[in-house]
Amino acid sequence: MKDVSFGQYYPIDSYVHRLDPRLKLLFLIVYIVCIFLANNFAALGVCAAVLIVTVIFSRVPIGKVFRAVRGVIVLIMITAVLNLFFYTGEGEPLWEWGILAIYREGIFFSVFLILRILLLVVCSSLLTYTTTPVALTDGIESLLTPLKWIKFPVHELALIMSIALRMIPALTEETERIKNAQKARGADFESGNPVKRIKAFIPILIPLLLSALRRADELGDAMDSRCYMGGKKRTKYKKLRFSWRDLIAASVGAALLAGVIVMRIFLGGIL
Amino acid sequence: MRIVAEHLSYTYDASSPFAARALDDVSLTIEEGEFFGILGHTGSGKSTFVQHLNGLIRLPSSQKRYRPKKGQALPVLRVGEFDLADKKTDFKALRKRVGMVFQYPEYQLFAETVRDDVAFGLKNFAEKGKMPTEEARTEAVKSALEIVGLDYGEVADQSPFDLSGGQKRRVAIAGVIVTRPEVLILDEPAAGLDPLGKKEIMELLHRIHGDWCKTIVIVSHDMDEIAENCTRAAVFSEGKVVMCATPKEIFSDEARLSALGLDLPLVAKLCHALRARGISIDCDDKTEDFVRAVLSLKEGGA
Amino acid sequence: MHAIEFRDVDFSYGEGGFRISKLNLDVEEGEFVAILGHNGSGKSTFARLANGILVPDRGTIRIFGVPLSDKTLYEIRKQVGVVFQNPDNQTVASIVEDDVAFGAENIGTPREEIGRRIDFALGAVGMQAYRHATVQRLSGGQKQRVAVAGVLALKPRVMILDESTAMLDPRGRKEIMDVVLRLNREEKMTVVLITHFVEEAMQADRAFVMNRGELVMQGTPREIFSDGERLLTFNLALPRISVICQALNEGGMSVTDTLDFNILADEIAKELVCGS
Numbered sequence: 133m134k135d136v137s138f139g140q141y142y143p144i145d146s147y148v149h150r151l152d153p154r155l156k157l158l159f160l161i162v163y164i165v166c167i168f169l170a171n172n173f174a175a176l177g178v179c180a181a182v183l184i185v186t187v188i189f190s191r192v193p194i195g196k197v198f199r200a201v202r203g204v205i206v207l208i209m210i211t212a213v214l215n216l217f218f219y220t221g222e223g224e225p226l227w228e229w230g231i232l233a234i235y236r237e238g239i240f241f242s243v244f245l246i247l248r249i250l251l252l253v254v255c256s257s258l259l260t261y262t263t264t265p266v267a268l269t270d271g272i273e274s275l276l277t278p279l280k281w282i283k284f285p286v287h288e289l290a291l292i293m294s295i296a297l298r299m300i301p302a303l304t305e306e307t308e309r310i311k312n313a314q315k316a317r318g319a320d321f322e323s324g325n326p327v328k329r330i331k332a333f334i335p336i337l338i339p340l341l342l343s344a345l346r347r348a349d350e351l352g353d354a355m356d357s358r359c360y361m362g363g364k365k366r367t368k369y370k371k372l373r374f375s376w377r378d379l380i381a382a383s384v385g386a387a388l389l390a391g392v393i394v395m396r397i398f399l400g401g402i403l
Numbered sequence: 404m405r406i407v408a409e410h411l412s413y414t415y416d417a418s419s420p421f422a423a424r425a426l427d428d429v430s431l432t433i434e435e436g437e438f439f440g441i442l443g444h445t446g447s448g449k450s451t452f453v454q455h456l457n458g459l460i461r462l463p464s465s466q467k468r469y470r471p472k473k474g475q476a477l478p479v480l481r482v483g484e485f486d487l488a489d490k491k492t493d494f495k496a497l498r499k500r501v502g503m504v505f506q507y508p509e510y511q512l513f514a515e516t517v518r519d520d521v522a523f524g525l526k527n528f529a530e531k532g533k534m535p536t537e538e539a540r541t542e543a544v545k546s547a548l549e550i551v552g553l554d555y556g557e558v559a560d561q562s563p564f565d566l567s568g569g570q571k572r573r574v575a576i577a578g579v580i581v582t583r584p585e586v587l588i589l590d591e592p593a594a595g596l597d598p599l600g601k602k603e604i605m606e607l608l609h610r611i612h613g614d615w616c617k618t619i620v621i622v623s624h625d626m627d628e629i630a631e632n633c634t635r636a637a638v639f640s641e642g643k644v645v646m647c648a649t650p651k652e653i654f655s656d657e658a659r660l661s662a663l664g665l666d667l668p669l670v671a672k673l674c675h676a677l678r679a680r681g682i683s684i685d686c687d688d689k690t691e692d693f694v695r696a697v698l699s700l701k702e703g704g705a
Numbered sequence: 706m707h708a709i710e711f712r713d714v715d716f717s718y719g720e721g722g723f724r725i726s727k728l729n730l731d732v733e734e735g736e737f738v739a740i741l742g743h744n745g746s747g748k749s750t751f752a753r754l755a756n757g758i759l760v761p762d763r764g765t766i767r768i769f770g771v772p773l774s775d776k777t778l779y780e781i782r783k784q785v786g787v788v789f790q791n792p793d794n795q796t797v798a799s800i801v802e803d804d805v806a807f808g809a810e811n812i813g814t815p816r817e818e819i820g821r822r823i824d825f826a827l828g829a830v831g832m833q834a835y836r837h838a839t840v841q842r843l844s845g846g847q848k849q850r851v852a853v854a855g856v857l858a859l860k861p862r863v864m865i866l867d868e869s870t871a872m873l874d875p876r877g878r879k880e881i882m883d884v885v886l887r888l889n890r891e892e893k894m895t896v897v898l899i900t901h902f903v904e905e906a907m908q909a910d911r912a913f914v915m916n917r918g919e920l921v922m923q924g925t926p927r928e929i930f931s932d933g934e935r936l937l938t939f940n941l942a943l944p945r946i947s948v949i950c951q952a953l954n955e956g957g958m959s960v961t962d963t964l965d966f967n968i969l970a971d972e973i974a975k976e977l978v979c980g981s
Contacts, residue, residue: 266799291797298799301841306510312459313511316503317578318495318527335523338513342564350794357756357787358808358855359779365813369806369820445844445874568744595871597743597901598942624874627945666875669945669966676970682977690949698956700977 140200140260147377148190148262153271155378156259162385163255166392167248175395176247182388183255192261200257201250208249212242269293274372287363295351303344310339404483404500404585404618406433406456411478412642413451413460425451427642433620433635435585438612440629440650441622443639444664449622450506452639453588455480456620457501458487458494465490482586499528502584502616506591508575512563517553518544520563521578528582547581548574550615551607569600573607580611587616591623605632630654630668630688638663650688706770708734708863708895709755709785714764716754716918725750725918728764732863732897737889739909739926740899743940747918748899752867755897756785769862783812786856790868792848801827801843801851802836808859819858826854829892830884846877853884863895864888870900882908903930903944907964914939931962 148156163179170176187197219242221235228234263271273290280286311321314335321332413426426448433439443449454460462478465488480487485497505511514520521544529535535543545555551573558566563574572592580587592608593601605628612619623629629636630650638646638653640663646653654660654671667675670693674684686696709732717724725747732738742748753759754766757778766773768781789795798804805826809819827833830850835843840851849869856864866885870878882905888894898909906912912929914922916939922929930936933943933951943951946969950962953973960972 264799266803294798294803298796298840302793309505310511312454313503313505313508314523315459316457316498316505317524318498318582319523320495320527335511335513339511343510347791347794350789350791351797353753353758354787354789354795354852355797355807356758357782357785359782359811359859360807361779361811367810367813367816367819369810369816369823370803371816444876597940598903599743599940602942664876669949672966673949673970673973676967677974680970680974682974690945690952694949694952694956697953697973697977698958701956701958 140257141264142192142196142261144191146189146191146262148186148258150375150377151262151381152372152374152378153263153267154274154372155374155381156263157268157271157275159381159385160255160259162389164252166388167251169389169392169396170248171396171401172399173244174399175392176244176251178391178395179251179388180247182384183251183258187254187258190258190262192258196261197254197257200261201253204249204253208246211249212246215245216242265297266294269297270370270372285363287366299344299347299351302347303340306343307336307340310336310343405435405481406431406586406618406620407479407481408432408452408455409479411452411455411462411480413448413455415451424642426455429639429642429644431637431644431647433618436613436617437619437634438608438632439618439620440633440636441620441639442624442626442629442636442653442665444624447639448642449639450590451642453503453590453620453622455487456482456586456588457498457503458492459503461494462488464488465492495528499582500584501586501588502579502582504576504579504587504589504592506594507572508579509563509568509571512571512575512578515562516560517548517563517566517574518559520574521547521581524578524582543581544577547577550580550610551577552603553577569596569603572596572600572604576604576607580615584616586618586620587611588620589622592621593623593625593628601628608632626654626666626668626671630670631690638665651686654688706734707731707767708736708769709897710765710767710770711751711754712765712767714754714766715762716750716759717762723747723750723918725754725761728918728920730913730920732895734769734862734895735889735893736911737886737896737909738898739906739912740897740915741901741906741912741929741941742915746915746939748915749867750918751915752787752865752897752899755863755865756782756787758787779812783859784861785863785865786859786861787865787867788849788852788856788869790871792845792852792872795852796840796848796855799839799841801832801838801840804840804851805854805858808855812859822858822860823854826857829857829888830854831880844877845873846880849873849877849881850884853881857888861894863897865897865899867899868901870902870905878902878905903964906930914941916940927964930964933962 166179170179216234216238217232219235219238221237223236225233225235269290273286276284276286319332319335321329324332409430411426411429415423415425429448429452441449441453451460455462462480464478478488482497482501485492512520514523522540525535525540525543544559548555548558553570553573558570563571566574589608593604596604608619608621609632633650635647635649636653637644645663646656646659654667657667657675660667668688670686670688670690673693674686677684684693684696684700686692711728711730714728715724715726723745740748740751750759754761757773768784771777771781773781796804797807802823805823806819809822814822827836830853832847832850832854835847840848843851870881873881885896885898886908889896898905900906907926909926911923912926913920914929921939922932922935930944930947933947936943944964946964946966947962950960950969953960958976960969960976963969963972
């Protein structure tokens with residue numbers, strides 16, 4: 133029984149955990165921009181240093197962080213290998229075989245790319261490790277608030293996200309239960325050709341769909357009877373508040389962005 | 404089929420911060436032919452235990468990459484001739500002979516007609532190249548529907564979703580017993596039904612018990628249900644079996660049960676109250692039995 | 706003044722579907738009423754009509770004298786809270802306090818007041834310690850208590866529980882019943898409890914029996930349960946203790962039909978001692 137409502141959330145208390153979710157979202161965006169603005173090893177090194185310090189402050193075990201990387205390792209390898217072999221640099225190739233050739237620049241470029249993807253993955257998974265999906269939803273709703281001016285249904289979107297988060301664990305459990313019930317009736321989900329396997333899921337999908345509809349119906353009634361009338365006139369109990377922690381993190385983000393831009397201008401590209 | 408479990412332990416989410424021990428060194432034997440009850444609060448490990456019995460939860464030693472830990476009592480689980488601790492066990496063959504009805508089984512119905520839904524297990528469990536003929540299937544579905552108290556001609560072509568709650572549940576039970584399992588396990592078979600529906604379900608279980616399914620195991624919260632129906636029962640608490648005896652023996656230990664936060668069935672309450680008034684009634688904690696015992700006392704005294 | 710008043714209410718789910726016909730029913734202010742009936746007798750439809758989730762075809766529904774209409778709908782929903790059956794399908798938010806806040810947020814309650822209401826509501830159901838807990842990790846009984854708290858945050862005067870204990874284990878059922886009884890006795894909340902459980906219905910001041918969309922019996926729970934023959938005609942089972950009383954009487958004893966096992970034990974003891 134895995135609790136999806138927590139996603140990857142690692143439930144401890146730390147400086148990073150306590151940051152305002154809006155700030156963490158913005159920080160992630162700024163950080164990604166920095167990674168892509170950084171065009172030399174020095175700048176990328178600074179980005180990496182900032183991230184390492186953040187990981188230390190988050191107190192998320194290093195093993196967890198690497199587990200996130202493991203999921204994309206194949207992607208990283210493929211990109212790196214492709215770049216290694218197909219990057220055409222100036223001067224003589226270091227190694228050549230048919231259309232494949234390795235240039236000095238190719239090696240640099242591959243390493244650079246690996247680093248970029250690594251930083252990207254670690255930083256975004258750090259966000260999910262340190263922020264509950266609920267807080268993320270609140271953060272997104274709050275950041276999108278200005279869009280209300282163009283009649284974008286911010287409140288409805290946030291409510292849909294929060295109900296989905298609330299219902300996913302229940303539905304996951306239910307899927308498991310239905311799957312077991314059908315297994316007990318001899319259903320086989322593991323063998324046979326792909327068509328057969330897809331067909332084998334019908335006895336799970338139909339009950340699951342019906343259950344989701346029934347739940348939606350009941351939840352609708354429960355919301356109605358608690359006076360739900362859409363976003364108008366609605367107040368909100370939880371307000372996100374910036375604190376001194378967020379101020380420090382924001383300054384770090386701003387400094388990083390400035391630093392990376394400066395290095396981009398004055399140090400030039402990797403090659 | 405005799406069920407023998409020794410030293411079963413199980414932990415959910417073992418590697419996560421939310422790890423929860425569901426079974427803790429459980430040993431329990433259920434004889435062939437019993438109507439066995441499993442009692443306990445939610446989260447006491449009852450459901451986890453019964454899911455072991457048809458291999459929905461596997462013993463560590465029956466899994467591929469198993470390495471035994473030193474100094475640990477090796478868990479044993481045998482159902483009839485099946486050794487569930489063995490990797491090579493044919494779990495599908497096991498499931499054919501150990502039927503399992505989950506809580507609210509009507510929520511697993513999926514087919515367009517009642518007939519197709521009940522026949523689902525029949526087709527799944529057919530051995531390769533030995534699919535039963537159309538007539539044989541119809542015959543099996545028909546008798547399964549009849550024993551659960553539904554009229555084949557009336558419901559077979561209906562959509563299962565058009566039936567009433569109690570009927571749906573009976574169709575779901577028919578869908579499990581259609582392959583004539585020797586052991587039938589039911590997780591709270593009467594939950595959520597109205598009193599009449601509950602009564603009908605228990606009656607139908609007694610119809611099945613014996614010729615159709617030799618052994619029946621029910622998980623229940625309802626003390627009266629256990630007292631009225633079971634030959635023996637086990638009480639689970641915090642992943643352990645804390646009592647295992649006949650209902651009469653279990654319910655005579657009022658202090659122990661109340662320490663576990665469990666109530667007594669009505670007849671046991673009456674017997675205790677009468678004993679406090681100096682009258683001892685010798686009966687099985689079943690309503691009929693109690694009435695008979697009281698009436699014979701009255702006649703004997705008169 | 707009646708808290709809930711149904712006058713000649715007709716309702717049907719489409720052509721030939723299930724219907725409620727000519728339902729006349731009053732619940733007094735501060736009263737604790739139980740509604741019994743087999744599955745499909747119209748009990749749940751009653752709950753959904755009483756706070757305007759369903760709209761009757763004919764007839765009037767008044768809540769504290771105010772007729773239910775489109776104009777009064779939200780005022781009435783504030784006054785009549787409904788707790789439903791499935792503990793998993795009533796909570797909107799993942800965190801307890803956010804869910805309790807939902808109703809109060811909907812009606813535009815100021816922030817500080819929402820905070821006070823959450824304190825009050827969680828206190829009333831004994832769940833203060835779980836304020837920041839994840840709903841999914843709670844037991845069934847605890848989830849239902851959160852659902853009750855979510856209704857209480859709207860400060861209703863009537864609470865309808867639509868088989869809210871049906872899916873709970875005995876411990877969870879007791880938790881809910883304790884909360885409901887306390888609300889009724891201490892907060893003077895009008896309570897309508899729809900249930901299959903005799904022990905629960907017995908705690909009510911009055912009981913109604915519904916059958917095929919009609920109100921067929923009303924009286925004190927004791928009166929209702931002692932009329933075994935009529936209960937059977939409405940597809941309701943007798944309480945086990947009544948079955949025992951009947952069987953004893955048929956066997957030549959004379960015990961008064963009671964629902965209290967201690968009284969029955971007294972009666973049996975008396976019979977046996979006198980007999981000898």
